[in-house]
Amino acid sequence: MHIYLIEDDLKLAKLIQLFLLKQGFTIDVFNSVADYKQHKATFIPALIICDVMLPDGNGFELFQQLSTEHTCPIIFLTALDSDQSHIKGLNLGAYDYLIKPLKPELLLAKINAILRQNDQTQQHDSTEHPLTLNQTKREAYFAGLPLNLNDSEFEIIAFLIKNAPHPVSREILFKQVIGRNYNGLDRAIDLKISRLRKKLTTLFSNQKSSITLDIKSVRSKGYCLDIINTKDNK
Structure with missing residues (x-):
């Protein structure tokens, strides 16, 4: 199962990538909005993790493009611990809004729960x-x-x-x-x-x-x- 990670913190992105690889996922990492927009698809994502604050834009602005181009769930990962940002992310249509620093085990649990929920929603809708x-x-x-x-x-x-x-x-x-x-x-x-x-x-x-x-x-x-x-x- 494939995941897109859009995160400008190189160290954090590498840690998440290595952890998820060990859990059996494959992952493409993009460190900026430009990186994502210029990429050529390798695999189609089952889930996207997107940082809110990026060096050349933000995840809220990128969300519309992501949701247009992909049918999978999108979650925000950010250091912005404010109710206003949290509400904005969820109102846009994100499945979750996770605050840094985040334990890898919790991230994995969130990912698995969202994927299960998405499957159940697909089956219910159909x-x-x-x-x-x-x-x-x-x-x-x-x-x-x-x-x-x-x-x-x-x-x-x-x-x-x-x-x-x-x-x-x-x-x-x-x-x-x-x-x-x-x-x-x-x-x-x-x-x-x-x-x-x-x-x-x-x-x-x-x-x-x-x-x-x-x-x-x-x-x-x-x-x-x-x-x-x-x-x-x-």
């Missing part, structure tokens, strides 16, 4: 929806059928369902999944979606399910999930 996501295990099921997605395919599905029923533009999906800004020519995201559509078509044709999942292209707007009830089409 009780009346045939598509179920498990963010921790990076697994997706449609009407109980495992979709067997790779990491980028899971992120495409997760991001589309997060924004459903509205379509998501190619530019946003490209940044979310590929990890860099869309230059107007690169067809990488279109290729991934094309392969994912073929995988879904093959899966449901073999299962002969009464409902199927597809990704629909909406002209001039992008892509959105399309749930088809084959019984209605007969």
Whole structure:
């Protein structure tokens, strides 16, 4: 499971990185807003830890971009021990607001609790929806059928369902999944979606399910999930 850590204190960032690596996580560390914005994605994060005070900005300002680009929980880590800052962070939509200095064991407990909570929320939100996501295990099921997605395919599905029923533009999906800004020519995201559509078509044709999942292209707007009830089409 992968974590992004955005923290300018190099010593603290290294300590957190080493500790979480020992707990079985993988982790990308960014020491500034610029570092994060210039990075090329290696893995898609299951959780993001973001410091509030950064040398070239702050986590509150960065939060909107993080939450737009990623579907995972975001928590703030800061030395600002004030009710006002705490309230602001939570009101933005962060899952938690942790005060430095923080014991590694407590950080780990918080991370595990948030990931469990996020999984339960995903499952609860989808009780009346045939598509179920498990963010921790990076697994997706449609009407109980495992979709067997790779990491980028899971992120495409997760991001589309997060924004459903509205379509998501190619530019946003490209940044979310590929990890860099869309230059107007690169067809990488279109290729991934094309392969994912073929995988879904093959899966449901073999299962002969009464409902199927597809990704629909909406002209001039992008892509959105399309749930088809084959019984209605007969």
